Amino acid sequence: MRAVAYTNYGSPDVLELKEVQKPTPKDSEVLIKVLAAATNVADWRLMRASPFLVRLMGGGILKPKHEILGTDVAGTVEAIGRNVNQFQPGDEVFANLSESGRGGFAEYTCALERDVVSKPANITFGEASAVPITGITALQGLRDYGKIQAGQKVLINGASGGVGTFAVQIAKSYGAEVTAVCSTQNLEMVRSIGADHVIDYLKEDYTKNGLLYDLIFDAVANHTVSENKRALKSQGICVVVGFSTIFNMFKVMLGSFTSNTGGKKINSMTAALNKEDMVFIKELMEAGKVKTVIDRCYQFSEVPEALRYLEEGHAKGKVVIIMDHNKNVSN
Structure with missing residues (x-):
């Protein structure tokens, strides 16, 4: 599969679109075909290791611990682990990957079942990816x-x-x-x-x-x-x-x-990500009380540009990556 990965800290120029091994879900995980991924401030802070404290808080001292950024995604369930009982292949979902090692800027990613929520039918995958x-x-x-x-x-x-x-x-x-x-x-x-x-x-x-x-x-x-x-x-x-x-x-x-x-x-404050609150927001969105405000959408190959824009600090709402599963690295 394709993923945007990095092996050294630095500017968005360190990010590279490359072929990597498609993940396999563990017993309590869901394999998601990523259709949209939201960018967050944490992505460029991890990319740059800025502040330095990021390295000490699990980012990796000398080089990135996790080579694929991206924490919030939406897509369809591709496969499930043997202990998963809330989802089936084909289900439309959104998820947070904080406890799964990130990996959202990729065509497929795994998330713990407890961090996956069904996508509201009245919003797009891009809108759902921005929620967690x-x-x-x-x-x-x-x-x-x-x-x-x-x-x-x-x-x-x-x-x-x-x-x-x-x-x-x-x-x-x-x-x-x-x-x-x-x-x-x-x-x-x-x-x-x-x-x-x-x-x-x-x-x-x-x-x-x-x-x-x-x-x-x-x-x-x-x-x-x-x-x-x-x-x-x-x-x-x-x-x-x-x-x-x-x-x-x-x-x-x-x-x-x-x-x-x-x-x-x-x-x-520091947010404590949990499924109950994702469901709460999902219900607000289903009721039409909350919607995602999206400033810009970027293609998968444009993740570096998306993070460069986000880093400027002037985004109006969210900056979202839209996947294209029909292209390969050479395109």
């Missing part, structure tokens, strides 16, 4: 860390990104009044997915305009702890995810330990 990491991050940030309630005033900072677009819609599904923060060119898009109010960060700083919120979901982490607290109501919560630098990450994490005073809380 970004959708669950938004859901858990709002529900588990932010304790979102109906009627609350909720602000989403970075509302036009992959996580942010899910967060706007999930917050609305909980009955919140949502303010979306993004750049001028994305204001109409975030309105179209349900934002009640919009703030153009190029013209206005939400931490300085005097407006207060019950919950701030900060998907870009570009404000200090004290700045975000200034925009919170008493007993308000700010959830921070999406750190631009390792320094920024530690700064916010330190702030989360020292800032829970005066009834206001700053929580940094």
